[in-house]
């Protein structure tokens with residue numbers, strides 16, 4: 005790689021101690037100071053925050069010496085020298101580079117917290133603050149226990165090792181293709197090219213506790229249990245502990261104030277460094293918002309295309325394949341022509357208006373109505389023909405449609421997606437059918453990975469008689485994957501498909517009322533018609549993923565994460581379950597009502613795939629969406645589309661999502677690139693690809709390459725430093741008293 009020419013520039017004062025010398029130059033000239041600023045009095049109402057807020061803003065801010073360099077833009081409002089003449093812009097930029105950018109890169113924005121216990125002792129009830137910090141620390145270590153046991157940390161996944169090979173291999177960069185690897189051919193996926201491993205001798209079984217366990221034959225043929233996971237009792241104890249924090253007054257107040265502080269700190273940072281960030285960003289050759297990688301971290305396969313695309317596809321099929329038999333109704337195979345005749349429609353007559361799948365007007369707080377929007381022209385048979393993987397044409401049309409969407413993604417090159425596809429858990433054959441659909445139709449793309457979404461529909465299946473207890477659902481969801489993990493040679497298609505599955509999701513309308521039960525029966529004994537609560541679903545998904553991951557890691561296969569929909573609507577406690585069990589979540593808009601959880605999500609940098617356009621149609625109007633404040637506070641948020649079929653208009657729904665957010669929330673290019681960076685961090689693409697997209701040290705050191713992400717180093721430094729200090733604060737405070 006070329007040496008960065010900026011490295012040769014003279015080193016400007018950059019370390020914290022050096023920059024500290026220049027504090028005076030940034031202070032308000034005495035004549036403009038009001039008496040209150042000069043004296044820096046302590047407001048009586050909010051004493052607990054004085055040591056923290058007053059230090060960064062008044063005394064410890066790193067400074068830029070404005071006196072010594074005529075090119076330095078005034079961070080307080082004077083604009084940079086600017087000319088229409090391109091050359092002069094270039095010259096002024098390069099001179100700015102020489103004097104300024106290097107300094108900007110080095111600035112770590114070191115707000116010193118000045119944590120002197122003696123100085124805050126008189127302001128705080130130290131035993132109370134210490135108690136708060138200890139409890140928060142405990143909450144953090146509980147989450148770490150859950151993530152460690154279930155191997156959901158990125159580093160634990162065998163696919164993130166250097167030796168992992170991705171099949172089929174991603175094409176090399178365009179410039180490399182011709183020069184370094186002329187022999188590379190973009191090979192189609194072929195199951196015969198895949199090396200299928202032999203069976204494993206480890207045995208598995210589903211216990212009466214509703215969780216699969218692994219066994220080995222030990223000494224004297226005794227059976228040893230070789231996996232571990234928290235028991236349901238332990239889970240509910242931890243869950244109760246987290247919920248006790250959520251409702252604890254002092255912790256609520258404290259975390260709320262910390263979040264407000266983080267937001268204020270962000271505003272201060274932006275006031276001072278926005279211009280420098282922009283300059284650093286401009287200085288990155290080639291990269292801009294369009295060509296940084298962005299992943300659609302939350303999108304459902306059944307609605308991955310926009311409505312115009314679906315309309316065009318349906319019309320094309322009516323014109324070219326009208327005599328194809330597509331669906332069985334009343335024991336009779338109907339052709340496409342007959343289906344549309346029964347609807348009294350011709351290809352010419354159907355339009356976006358007749359399809360009526362947009363959810364903009366009549367779905368607010370009506371998830372039931374929203375679900376009906378999946379039916380083109382309100383007809384479930386059209387959904388079955390065009391949008392299902394398992395139907396009378398073996399999902400042929402749906403596979404063609406999805407491949408067209410994938411081709412659009414590949415054409416855009418920099419956009420990826422993680423499509424969520426359903427396994428319902430009401431039949432044991434679902435996995436095989438899904439894997440057949442993917443492999444036989446070659447529905448794969450270098451830009452796509454899969455998540456398995458499991459709808460929380462026990463009560464429906466029970467009413468229909470397809471299951472008799474909850475344990476059967478667990479069996480249907482997990483048994484086929486345990487079996488394919490143990491005997492990949494017997495289930496090569498499932499084995500091949502699983503290599504591109506990154507995790508599991510749990511979906512349904514969260515606003516449904518949950519029946520409160522004193523005692524929760526085991527899955528085997530869950531035979532009532534009521535749906536189990538969200539926390540119960542989460543635990544059994546989590547515990548089984550735990551065992552499955554331990555099994556797969558042992559065999560060197562890729563492991564899975566749990567990334568449920570959580571905090572879209574309904575009860576706050578959904579987010580507590582997700583905090584314990586999930587690597588990341590979708591939506592999370594209700595975190596704004598639970599500052600303790602919001603703060604914990606910040607501290608653990610739990611990924612939140614947010615979809616403000618989707619929320620706007622269903623649960624929360626756009627301007628009230630907390631995305632902006634989460635982003636300001638430094639939570640790990642990304643933008644995602646959820647359902648382009650219902651919410652978006654263009655061929656690039658993800659860009660549409662970014663576009664609306666940038667305009668409504670006034671996000672800068674740097675902000676957008678940071679959101680894109682977050683989406684890659686949250687995604688389940690293999691380390692090999694992520695390293696190429698955001699920097700080779702992203703996993704080992706948490707460092708992101710500005711040349712790949714276009715996110716200025718000073719921005720990532722600011723985020724890292726702020727988080728480190730916040731953690732340091734809690735650790736220090738827990739030793740008070």
Ligand SMILES: [Zn+2]
Pocket residue numbers: 302304569590646
């Ligand atoms: Zn969704």
